[in-house]
Amino acid sequence: xxxxxxxxxxxxxxxxxxxxxxxHTASPPSLLPLxxxxxxxxxxxxxxxxxxxxxxxxxxxxxxxxxQEDDDIARCELEPALTQAIQWLxxxxxxxxxxxxxxxxxxxxxxxxxxxxxxxxxxxxxLNRLKIALGETY
Numbered sequence: 078x079x080x081x082x083x084x085x086x087x088x089x090x091x092x093x094x095x096x097x098x099x100x101h102t103a104s105p106p107s108l109l110p111l112x113x114x115x116x117x118x119x120x121x122x123x124x125x126x127x128x129x130x131x132x133x134x135x136x137x138x139x140x141x142x143x144x145q146e147d148d149d150i151a152r153c154e155l156e157p158a159l160t161q162a163i164q165w166l167x168x169x170x171x172x173x174x175x176x177x178x179x180x181x182x183x184x185x186x187x188x189x190x191x192x193x194x195x196x197x198x199x200x201x202x203x204l205n206r207l208k209i210a211l212g213e214t215y
Contacts, residue, residue: 081211095200104193105186111136111156112163112194113201118143119167122205124213158184163198 082089104112110129114136117125130140158180165173181191 099193104190104197108156108159108194109197111139111159112198114139114143115160115163116167116198116201117205119164120202120205120209122209124208125201125205156184159194162195166195166198167202 082092110132113129114126117123117129126143162173162177162181165177178191178195181194182188186194
């Protein structure tokens with residue numbers, strides 16, 4: 078995707094700003110890899126999933142679980158409130174509601190962090206779909 082964006086430096090700069098914004102920096106850092114893994118797995122973006130799975134600090138147990146069938150995502154016991162929120166936001170954003178948001182707050186994150194995590198989920202989902210559309214599925 079970088080070669081395409083390099084043709085338009087302003088687009089590349091905007092993407093860089095998004096990736097380094099508070100969506101990323103103000104979210105709980107330990108959860109960002111899980112958000113990226115879940116979103117890429119749900120969207121079927123093998124390239125994004127595999128890239129995140131090889132990063133230091135990746136959620137090893139989540140990687141193993143998420144490589145299995147889709148039904149296993151629903152049974153993923155790692156961060157169940159976050160997993161459910163990401164599933165709804167990625168698969169059926171029109172049906173995402175406060176019922177999916179408030180369990181994140183009971184996990185102990187602030188409302189700002191919860192919104193940033195969901196925003197990061199949206200950015201990851203958009204990048205997954207863009208990479209797939211550009212044919213970068215390797």
